[in-house]
Amino acid sequence: MQVHKYDVVIIGAGGAGMRAAIEAGQRARTAVLTKLYPTRSHTGAAQGGMCAALANVEEDNWEWHTFDTVKGGDYLVDQDAAEVMAKEAIDAVLDLEKMGLPFNRTPEGKIDQRRFGGHTRDHGKAPVRRACYAADRTGHMILQTLYQNCVKHNVEFYNEFYALDLLMVDEEATREDGTTYTQKRVAGVVSYELATGEIHIFQAKSVVFATGGAGKVYKTTSNAHTLTGDGMAIAYRAGLPLEDMEFVQFHPTGLAGLGILLSEAARGEGGILRNSEGERFMERYAPTIKDLAPRDIVARSMAEEVRQGRGCGPNKDYVLLDLTHLEPAHIDAKLPDITEFARTYLGVEPYTEPVPVFPTCHYFMGGIPTNIKGEVLQDNDTVVPGLYAAGEVACVSVHGSNRLGTNSLLDINVFGRRAGIYSAEYAKDADFVELPENGENFIVSEIENLRDASGNEKIADLRARLQEVMDADMQVFRTEESIRRALEEIESLRERYKNVAVQDKGKRFNLDLLEGLELGYLLDIAEAMTLAALGRKESRGGHYREDYPDRDDENFMKHTMIYRDENAEMEGVKGIRFDTKPVIMTRYEPMERKY
Numbered sequence: 001m002q003v004h005k006y007d008v009v010i011i012g013a014g015g016a017g018m019r020a021a022i023e024a025g026q027r028a029r030t031a032v033l034t035k036l037y038p039t040r041s042h043t044g045a046a047q048g049g050m051c052a053a054l055a056n057v058e059e060d061n062w063e064w065h066t067f068d069t070v071k072g073g074d075y076l077v078d079q080d081a082a083e084v085m086a087k088e089a090i091d092a093v094l095d096l097e098k099m100g101l102p103f104n105r106t107p108e109g110k111i112d113q114r115r116f117g118g119h120t121r122d123h124g125k126a127p128v129r130r131a132c133y134a135a136d137r138t139g140h141m142i143l144q145t146l147y148q149n150c151v152k153h154n155v156e157f158y159n160e161f162y163a164l165d166l167l168m169v170d171e172e173a174t175r176e177d178g179t180t181y182t183q184k185r186v187a188g189v190v191s192y193e194l195a196t197g198e199i200h201i202f203q204a205k206s207v208v209f210a211t212g213g214a215g216k217v218y219k220t221t222s223n224a225h226t227l228t229g230d231g232m233a234i235a236y237r238a239g240l241p242l243e244d245m246e247f248v249q250f251h252p253t254g255l256a257g258l259g260i261l262l263s264e265a266a267r268g269e270g271g272i273l274r275n276s277e278g279e280r281f282m283e284r285y286a287p288t289i290k291d292l293a294p295r296d297i298v299a300r301s302m303a304e305e306v307r308q309g310r311g312c313g314p315n316k317d318y319v320l321l322d323l324t325h326l327e328p329a330h331i332d333a334k335l336p337d338i339t340e341f342a343r344t345y346l347g348v349e350p351y352t353e354p355v356p357v358f359p360t361c362h363y364f365m366g367g368i369p370t371n372i373k374g375e376v377l378q379d380n381d382t383v384v385p386g387l388y389a390a391g392e393v394a395c396v397s398v399h400g401s402n403r404l405g406t407n408s409l410l411d412i413n414v415f416g417r418r419a420g421i422y423s424a425e426y427a428k429d430a431d432f433v434e435l436p437e438n439g440e441n442f443i444v445s446e447i448e449n450l451r452d453a454s455g456n457e458k459i460a461d462l463r464a465r466l467q468e469v470m471d472a473d474m475q476v477f478r479t480e481e482s483i484r485r486a487l488e489e490i491e492s493l494r495e496r497y498k499n500v501a502v503q504d505k506g507k508r509f510n511l512d513l514l515e516g517l518e519l520g521y522l523l524d525i526a527e528a529m530t531l532a533a534l535g536r537k538e539s540r541g542g543h544y545r546e547d548y549p550d551r552d553d554e555n556f557m558k559h560t561m562i563y564r565d566e567n568a569e570m571e572g573v574k575g576i577r578f579d580t581k582p583v584i585m586t587r588y589e590p591m592e593r594k595y
């Protein structure tokens with residue numbers, strides 16, 4: 001076993017991790033651990049854009065952007081965080097431009113901007129052009145730009161190193177009012193090297209989680225295979241809470257039956273959704289901004305059209321995205337990749353034929369709770385010194401119960417930068433915490449158990465079953481009954497998981513073993529999601545309960561917090577504690593959410 005020592009260790013080399021690394025790397029000795037080669041991270045799959053109220057093509061300002069973010073998130077957004085994000089958005093885009101990102105330009109040479117769902121002029125009056133973009137490859141450009149700048153700043157990467165456990169110690173601490181409590185503090189990270197099967201311990205003053213989302217709990221998803229919620233599950237197992245896990249975003253336009261994403265930019269550039277009668281049905285659901293309503297509303301409207309029998313195709317189970325009225329030259333210039341996806345995967349020619357689409361699991365609004373410095377909370381009031389999180393793994397919460405398109409590429413840049421700065425500043429004054437003795441034992445024995453197991457359950461079977469049940473029962477529409485059905489199946493899969501065996505018993509590049517560990521994370525995440533969904537007996541943003549169809553601000557204008565706790569029980573599941581946390585409001589009172 002090798003031990004390494006760094007001031008700051010960042011887990012994850014997507015947009016959030018690398019934006020953090022650029023800052024931390026200039027201030028402190030920094031290492032980045034990543035299970036993927038950095039430029040393979042999911043940020044590189046992002047298509048449509050990154051928003052900022054630059055006002056390059058029409059009037060705009062950061063206050064309108066803040067309002068849209070709060071309303072888009074159905075008022076569950078922490079408004080202090082949304083203000084920070086909308087204000088810092090402008091510099092975040094300009095920083096990327098200075099680092100070399102080739103944005104699309106207006107004829108006079110400014111960064112061009114386009115429309116995206118939920119982004120409006122003057123508090124909802126009409127769609128506004130706020131999304132900066134590089135064709136439909138914005139994430140690819142961001143990831144390459146950040147990587148090159150990490151190389152420039154000599155950031156040290158440990159590629160294909162999986163973080164598997166977080167090492168923390170308990171300390172006695174005193175609150176401002178003089179009372180004492182047990183505080184967790186970061187000591188380091190336990191990691192597994194894919195090439196050799198060796199365990200490495202990284203001792204660190206600060207650790208930043210930037211491990212991305214968990215879309216692979218679903219079968220139909222726009223997410224990459226690697227998005228298995230590792231960071232969320234590692235923090236959760238270490239006793240930290242997960243916030244707002246019931247809120248999953250379904251992106252309206254996944255390729256039907258496949259889930260591969262067609263960016264909202266398609267509608268931003270003028271694309272229209274139609275049902276089997278050829279009707280532009282969004283006019284009924286969101287009369288003002290129609291196809292550019294926030295994603296939760298569009299996804300639900302599509303599912304409703306299918307339920308009412310107005311779906312298309314032999315099984316009437318999808319709707320159509322119509323781009324046929326756009327000039328082919330315009331499509332080629334602005335949407336080259338996604339139209340190619342339609343040709344390759346569905347054999348449809350978007351110039352002349354509408355494309356079959358249906359909602360696909362896309363984004364986790366919830367995650368590891370942090371404040372606006374990226375510091376991770378151990379409960380509602382206290383932080384874990386030295387521990388930070390940013391990007392999709394985190395919940396600051398700028399997206400509330402529904403994220404607006406292009407706000408995530410923004411979030412990873414704004415809060416990635418902040419986490420990088422604050423983690424390095426903390427490391428300047430802090431001492432290393434002594435590593436807990438045999439801190440690696442827990443994970444080493446878990447690996448050995450999995451490798452030596454002779455059980456008869458297959459990882460792929462259990463994962464497929466989990467994904468099926470989540471697709472069926474934790475969808476756009478939910479009820480007490482469907483959520484309970486999912487939870488029961490998850491509990492039974494957790495039992496079966498104890499009996500799982502990996503086929504590959506070797507040490508080198510043992511992906512079979514790592515998929516086994518990832519399945520464990522997915523099961524933990526799915527359990528937390530269903531429990532949070534049972535706890536929220538209202539409908540808000542991405543969480544629509546048919547048995548509680550209204551938003552209930554009186555009882556549920558608050559975040560949900562799920563903890564692992566031996567002494568507690570929730571909904572018949574032992575070892576789980578449910579709590580809530582107030583929403584931070586600054587200037588926007590909750591209003592009816594009409595578009």
Ligand SMILES: Cc1cc2nc3c(=O)[nH]c(=O)nc-3n(C[C@H](O)[C@H](O)[C@H](O)COP(=O)(O)OP(=O)(O)OC[C@H]3O[C@@H](n4cnc5c(N)ncnc54)[C@H](O)[C@@H]3O)c2cc1C
Pocket residue numbers: 011012013014015016017033034035036037038041042043044045046047048049050138139161162163164210211212213222223224227230231261263362363390391392393405406407408409410412
């Ligand atoms: C197809 C698609 C299109 C999108 N388009 C847009 C868009 O146009 N605009 C927008 O705003 N948002 C978009 N999004 C959302 C946005 O891209 C993501 O939310 C965001 O990029 C996440 O960035 P991240 O840095 O948090 O995580 P990621 O980019 O997913 O990176 C996660 C990193 O963590 C590492 N990692 C994970 N687990 C471990 C572990 N156990 N040990 C070590 N390393 C680990 C991985 O190697 C990876 O480097 C899109 C998402 C998808 C899927």
